[in-house]
Structure formats: structure tokens, C-alpha cells
Amino acid sequence: xxxxVTLKQxxxxxxxxxxxxxxxxxxxxxxxxxxxLKVQAFAKFYHxxxxxxxxxxxxxxxxxxxxxxxxIVHYFFSTVINGIEQIANENGYSVIICLSDDSFDKEVLxxxxxxxxxxxxxxxxxxxxxxxxxxxxHITEVINQGMPVVMFDRVTNDILCDKVxxxxxxxxxxxxxxxxxxxxxxxxxxxxxxxxxVGKFRTDGYTKALRDNGLAFDENLIIxxxxxxxxxxxxxxxxxxxxxxxxxxxNELFAVTIIKIAHKMGIKVPEDLAVIAFTDGIIxxxxxxxxxxxxxxxxxxxxxxxxxxxxxxxxxEKELEEYEEEIxxxxxIETHLIERESTN
Amino acid sequence: xxxxVTLKQxxxxxxxxxxxxxxxxxxxxxxxxxxxLKVQAFAKFYHxxxxxxxxxxxxxxxxxxxxxxxxIVHYFFSTVINGIEQIANENGYSVIICLSDDSFDKEVLxxxxxxxxxxxxxxxxxxxxxxxxxxxxHITEVINQGMPVVMFDRVTNDILCDKVxxxxxxxxxxxxxxxxxxxxxxxxxxxxxxxxxVGKFRTDGYTKALRDNGLAFDENLIIxxxxxxxxxxxxxxxxxxxxxxxxxxxNELFAVTIIKIAHKMGIKVPEDLAVIAFTDGIIxxxxxxxxxxxxxxxxxxxxxxxxxxxxxxxxxEKELEEYEEEIxxxxxIETHLIERESTN
DNA sequence: CTGAAAGCGCTTACAG
DNA sequence: CTGAAAGCGCTTACAG
Numbered sequence: 001x002x003x004x005v006t007l008k009q010x011x012x013x014x015x016x017x018x019x020x021x022x023x024x025x026x027x028x029x030x031x032x033x034x035x036x037l038k039v040q041a042f043a044k045f046y047h048x049x050x051x052x053x054x055x056x057x058x059x060x061x062x063x064x065x066x067x068x069x070x071x072i073v074h075y076f077f078s079t080v081i082n083g084i085e086q087i088a089n090e091n092g093y094s095v096i097i098c099l100s101d102d103s104f105d106k107e108v109l110x111x112x113x114x115x116x117x118x119x120x121x122x123x124x125x126x127x128x129x130x131x132x133x134x135x136x137x138h139i140t141e142v143i144n145q146g147m148p149v150v151m152f153d154r155v156t157n158d159i160l161c162d163k164v165x166x167x168x169x170x171x172x173x174x175x176x177x178x179x180x181x182x183x184x185x186x187x188x189x190x191x192x193x194x195x196x197x198v199g200k201f202r203t204d205g206y207t208k209a210l211r212d213n214g215l216a217f218d219e220n221l222i223i224x225x226x227x228x229x230x231x232x233x234x235x236x237x238x239x240x241x242x243x244x245x246x247x248x249x250x251n252e253l254f255a256v257t258i259i260k261i262a263h264k265m266g267i268k269v270p271e272d273l274a275v276i277a278f279t280d281g282i283i284x285x286x287x288x289x290x291x292x293x294x295x296x297x298x299x300x301x302x303x304x305x306x307x308x309x310x311x312x313x314x315x316x317e318k319e320l321e322e323y324e325e326e327i328x329x330x331x332x333i334e335t336h337l338i339e340r341e342s343t344n
Numbered sequence: 345x346x347x348x349v350t351l352k353q354x355x356x357x358x359x360x361x362x363x364x365x366x367x368x369x370x371x372x373x374x375x376x377x378x379x380x381l382k383v384q385a386f387a388k389f390y391h392x393x394x395x396x397x398x399x400x401x402x403x404x405x406x407x408x409x410x411x412x413x414x415x416i417v418h419y420f421f422s423t424v425i426n427g428i429e430q431i432a433n434e435n436g437y438s439v440i441i442c443l444s445d446d447s448f449d450k451e452v453l454x455x456x457x458x459x460x461x462x463x464x465x466x467x468x469x470x471x472x473x474x475x476x477x478x479x480x481x482h483i484t485e486v487i488n489q490g491m492p493v494v495m496f497d498r499v500t501n502d503i504l505c506d507k508v509x510x511x512x513x514x515x516x517x518x519x520x521x522x523x524x525x526x527x528x529x530x531x532x533x534x535x536x537x538x539x540x541x542v543g544k545f546r547t548d549g550y551t552k553a554l555r556d557n558g559l560a561f562d563e564n565l566i567i568x569x570x571x572x573x574x575x576x577x578x579x580x581x582x583x584x585x586x587x588x589x590x591x592x593x594x595n596e597l598f599a600v601t602i603i604k605i606a607h608k609m610g611i612k613v614p615e616d617l618a619v620i621a622f623t624d625g626i627i628x629x630x631x632x633x634x635x636x637x638x639x640x641x642x643x644x645x646x647x648x649x650x651x652x653x654x655x656x657x658x659x660x661e662k663e664l665e666e667y668e669e670e671i672x673x674x675x676x677i678e679t680h681l682i683e684r685e686s687t688n
Numbered sequence: 689c690t691g692a693a694a695g696c697g698c699t700t701a702c703a704g
Numbered sequence: 705c706t707g708a709a710a711g712c713g714c715t716t717a718c719a720g
Contacts, residue, residue: 006713018714116395361707401698461713
């Protein structure tokens with residue numbers, strides 16, 4: 001068990017000062033070539049690597065990014081993490097991930113934990129509960145301390161910071177329009193209870209598309225699902241009545257659920273019922289029939305979020321404390337429609 | 345922009361020494377009550393929180409766990425992370441996650457990066473490439489430095505450390521047996537090229553189940569898939585010949601693929617073809633028909649892995665360097681069969 | 689060309 | 705009861 005070697009040990013071993021070792025390893029020309037090479041050879045032999053923690057303390061930056069997301073077992077979020085990780089690694093950053101489990105308290109706790117020096121900046125997506133409460137003090141606080149925050153997907157207008165989002169309303173509009181273009185007239189909306197920002201915007205897009213196309217808006221065709229495992233009867237009743245010939249689901253889980261119910265009832269998708277879903281994931285790709293979706297490019301969201309954060313981090317170094325007004329940007333990532341079997 | 349407050353600032357403000365502040369905040373009875381309360385009140389008011397990095401450096405432990413996995417966009421691994429995170433948080437640890445992308449080089453890089461003081465111990469699952477190469481020097485090195493490693497799922501016998509696995513062979517055996525119990529005679533195996541340890545074990549279980557039941561082993565019924573997007577013809581040909589009436593797939597992606605091909609050809613699942621898959625995930629649950637699977641309880645694997653690691657971390661503190669032989673354990677997590685529509 | 693000193697933010701054994 | 709000192713592992717401005 002050979003413990004990691006430190007500058008101190010190398011110094012003692014080689015009978016020089018710690019400063020000399022440090023400078024040699026950083027290739028300072030202050031140090032004579034002979035000594036420098038000797039130290040470097042020795043360090044290499046013992047696999048010397050500087051201690052990250054010591055560097056962090058000294059430099060007052062950790063070269064790590066904190067990510068806080070509601071859920072990791074969720075294709076979209078995993079995808080975003082992938083995107084962040086990619087850019088982070090390219091720039092010599094690590095990522096430390098905390099899950100809020102959609103709980104306000106966990107989100108606060110995790111942020112406080114990470115904010116105490118462990119990371120240089122945050123990339124986060126709000127928990128449902130946080131959106132519900134509308135309490136963002138923990139985020140304000142972190143920002144006030146000078147730690148940059150980039151929000152993605154589930155963001156809020158109440159916080160001034162960089163944001164990476166998609167245009168939920170417009171994308172929903174496009175999805176519904178595509179159904180209309182295929183001649184569907186009675187389009188239902190399968191949505192959640194609406195305190196989550198994105199759910200609301202998607203509903204808005206749906207409503208607008210109907211209106212712009214002169215289609216009647218029918219309150220009864222807005223189906224709010226609280227619990228997926230428990231919505232079969234409601235949906236079955238509506239299907240029974242042939243109340244609609246197409247459905248726009250705000251997520252793929254809802255989409256596959258209605259497809260399965262329809263299947264059981266002998267209703268054919270897409271012939272009798274066209275289905276389109278928001279958020280492209282694993283389910284849509286492998287469902288039978290495969291499901292048309294609006295893709296949220298998670299990788300790209302992650303990439304962009306990481307780039308913005310890192311840029312801010314690195315620029316801070318120079319213009320330290322220049323009191324120009326902070327100018328935050330909101331980047332809108334393009335979505336697009338993937339047409340699959342469910343809309344034929 | 346009020347930067348985080350430090351002990352030093354509090355000390356200056358209150359005109360006492362840094363030591364006094366530190367002790368007061370840690371409630372040392374060395375300090376007089378009056379001073380202690382005064383300091384505490386002040387600290388509270390300014391939201392003082394100790395700097396994690398400084399603590400890490402001082403204590404020579406970071407209270408964070410490094411996780412290295414091949415892929416995060418993969419239900420099983422996300423699930424394990426969830427399990428780890430849960431236990432970690434309960435014990436005041438954070439997790440820092442790195443992805444190897446199934447690349448040996450990235451795995452090595454990430455390990456070296458984290459090993460330089462950023463974390464106290466590893467939980468990891470080997471990348472495919474690492475398993476292929478059989479090169480584990482990076483892991484040995486970390487262990488030699490005294491940093492505990494817990495491996496899960498994709499492990500190797502070449503490294504002595506704690507492990508959390510399932511019994512792949514036995515579980516595969518069980519899955520195949522269940523098909524036999526339902527009267528299936530010609531059972532195909534849908535598998536990968538076999539350098540990944542678990543793939544091999546699952547194949548062994550398949551073979552053994554056939555043998556124990558006196559069923560003929562037919563080389564032609566072992567279908568090795570290199571690329572899922574590209575296997576349709578092979579499978580279709582075999583299906584055409586009615587070469588088999590059941591299939592055991594080593595993952596759910598293969599299972600859903602064969603179901604879709606069968607569906608196209610008018611072959612009924614489960615009537616004409618029963619399908620069972622290894623690893624329960626999102627796809628199996630929402631496929632049509634839903635797919636019977638062997639579940640790998642990722643949450644539990646994560647829980648157990650985290651518990652083992654933390655226990656080792658905390659026990660190290662006491663018996664520091666007691667040179668008793670390290671005794672490593674391998675925990676086998678129970679799997680079980682979830683019967684769904686695909687095996688009726 | 690080399691090294692002692694100060695410092696990043698903290699803790700703790702030791703003096704007083 | 706309070707504080708100065710040493711130290712975790714490093715870097716760098718400053719002496720010599």
C-alpha cells in the first residue's frame with residue numbers, strides 16, 4: 001500500500017525545497033535545468049499527481065460543475081447529463097450530480113451542500129415541488145454569492161440567470177398542427193396537472209393551434225392525468241364515445257398508455273386514432289406502433305448549458321468584479337418532429 | 345454580491361481569534377458560553393457554512409463517492425445510481441459521476457482524475473473495452489493507494505475488491521427453465537458477442553438449462569447480434585423456418601426487436617413464439633405485448649454497493665493500517681422473474 | 689538558481 | 705477561557 005506521493009516527500013527525498021519541486025514540475029525556467037529534470041524524472045517515476053483538493057483550495061476553484069436534476073431514471077435528463085459531461089470533460093471539468101427527486105427540500109439541501117466550495121457553478125433543472133412553491137431563495141442566494149447558475153428545461157422567470165430551453169409552446173403547436181394537417185379534427189390533449197411550467201406552455205401551444213385553424217376548443221378533450229396507473233377508465237370512456245380522432249400527449253408515457261388502451265378496445269392507431277407525443281425517448285422508439293414525437297435534443301441542451309457555464313467561469317477570472325451589468329442569455333434549442341407509425 | 349463568509353472574517357469582525365471562532369461553532373466547551381453564543385449568533389446571521397474543500401484537505405477525506413459507469417442513458421445504470429445516491433445522502437456523502445462511454449481510455453482518465461484527492465472511494469462497473477482488453481492496472485493502482493473500490497454488475501475476477509453482482513448464469517437458467525415449464529421445446533438464444541462477462545454467463549445458464557432438461561442444444565439457435573439495427577434478415581430467416589418456438593434474449597432491446605420482426609411476419613407472441621428477456625427496463629414494461637423479464641434490482645445493487653463502500657470508509661478510520669488481511673466480500677443480489685404478456 | 693514565507697480555509701494539540 | 709502555532713498539499717511573490 002504505497003500512499004500517494006506529495007511534493008513534500010519528493011522534496012525530502014531529493015533534498016531540495018518544496019518550492020523547487022513545485023516549480024520544477026510546472027516547468028518554471030526559474031529552476032536550473034539539471035534540478036528540473038531530476039525532479040521531473042523522480043516525480044514521473046513515483047506517479048506524482050497534484051492533489052486536486054489542495055489545488056482547489058489554493059486556486060479557489062474546483063474545476064467541477066454541480067448538476068441538480070429532478071430524476072436520473074429519465075431518458076431526457078440522462079441525455080442532458082451526457083451532453084454536459086462531454087463538454088465538461090473536454091474542458092477539464094468534472095461533474096458532480098445530485099438528484100432532487102422532485103423534492104424542494106432535497107433540492108435546497110443539495111444546493112447548499114455543493115455551494116460550500118465543492119463546485120464552481122451549477123447547471124440545474126427545477127424540481128416540481130420548487131416550481132409549485134415558487135420559492136427560489138436557495139438559488140438567489142447561490143447567485144448572490146457569485147456562483148453562476150445555468151438553468152435548463154424547467155426554468156423560472158423569477159430568477160435572472162442563463163437559461164437553456166426549448167420553445168414548449170411553439171413545439172406543441174407544431175405537433176398539433178401536424179395532426180391537423182393530416183386531416184384530424186377532434187384532437188385531445190393528454191396532460192399533467194399544470195404547475196410544472198413546461199406543461200402549461202405545451203397546453204398553450206395546443207390551444208393556439210386549434211384556434212389558428214378554426215377548430216373548436218372542447219374543454220372535455222383536455223384530459224389531465226394525475227396518476228398514469230390509474231387513468232384507464234377516464235380515457236376508455238372518452239375513446240368509447242369516439243370523442244376524438246387524434247391525441248397530443250405531453251409525454252411519451254401518456255402516449256404509450258393511451259395506445260395500449262386503444263389497442264385493447266380494438267381501436268386502431270393511427271387509422272382511428274393518431275398519436276403524437278412530446279419528448280422523444282426509448283418508449284416511443286420501441287412501442288408498437290412506434291410513436292411520433294417532438295424531440296428535445298438533450299445532448300445539445302447539455303452541451304450548450306455546459307458551454308455557457310464554462311465560458312462564464314473562465315471569463316470571470318479576468319474581469320473579476322468588473323461592475324458591468326450582468327447580461328444573461330436564454331438559448332432556445334430547436335426541436336423537431338419525428339414522424340413514426342402512430343401518425344402514419 | 346456578498347461572498348461567502350469565512351472564519352477569518354468572523355474572527356476579525358468579533359475581535360477574537362480564528363481558533364475561538366472555530367471552536368465556538370463546533371460547540372467546544374473549551375470556550376466560554378458568552379463568547380460561544382455570540383459567535384454562533386453572528387455566524388448564523390451571516391449564514392456561515394464551513395468550506396468543504398478546506399475540510400477535505402484538513403481531514404484528508406472528502407465525503408464524496410466516485411462512480412464510474414459505462415453509460416448513463418441506460419435504465420439499469422441510472423437505477424443503480426439512484427440506489428447509491430440514496431444511501432450516500434443518508435450518510436452525508438455526495439456522489440460524483442463519470443462516464444466511461446464504454447471506452448478504456450476514458451475509464452482510466454476518469455479514475456486518475458478522481459483518484460487525485462477528489463473522492464474517498466469508487467463504485468464502478470467496467471467498460472466493455474476494459475473487459476475486452478483485460479487491463480485493470482488503473483484499478484489496481486487506485487486500490488494500492490489505499491482507496492477502496494466496489495465493483496458492480498460488470499466485474500472481474502482479476503481484481504480483489506468488494507463486488508455486488510447478480511448470478512447471471514442462474515438467473516438465465518431460471519428464465520429458460522420457465523420457458524421449458526411452459527412446454528416450449530425449441531428455445532433460441534439472442535445474445536451479444538461474448539467478451540462482456542455477463543453475456544457469457546447468461547449463455548452458460550441457457551446451455552445448462554437445456555441440458556438439464558434433456559433438450560437438444562442446437563448451435564444454430566444461438567444468434568449472436570453485433571448490431572441491433574442490422575439483424576433483421578438473420579432473425580427473419582430463422583423465424584421463417586419456424587426454427588424455434590421461444591426465445592431468451594440477453595437484454596430487452598433484443599427482445600423487443602425480435603417481437604417487432606415477428607409481428608411484421610404475422611407470427612404471434614406469445615402463442616407462436618414466447619419471449620423472455622434479461623434486465624427489466626422501460627421497454628419491457630411498455631412494449632406490446634409487454635415482455636417477461638428477469639429483473640436486476642438496480643436500486644438494491646446501488647444501495648448495497650454504497651453501504652459496503654461507506655462501511656469500509658468509516659471503518660478504515662479506526663483500525664488505520666492494521667495489517668490484517670483485507671477480507672473482501674461479494675454480495676449476490678437476488679433476481680426474479682416478472683411474467684408479462686410475452687410468455688403469457 | 690534556490691528557498692523561506694505567506695496564504696487558500698479549516699482544525700486541534702498545546703501554551704498561557 | 706483564549707489564542708498562537710502547526711499542518712492538510714499546494715503555489716507564488718519575494719529574498720538572497
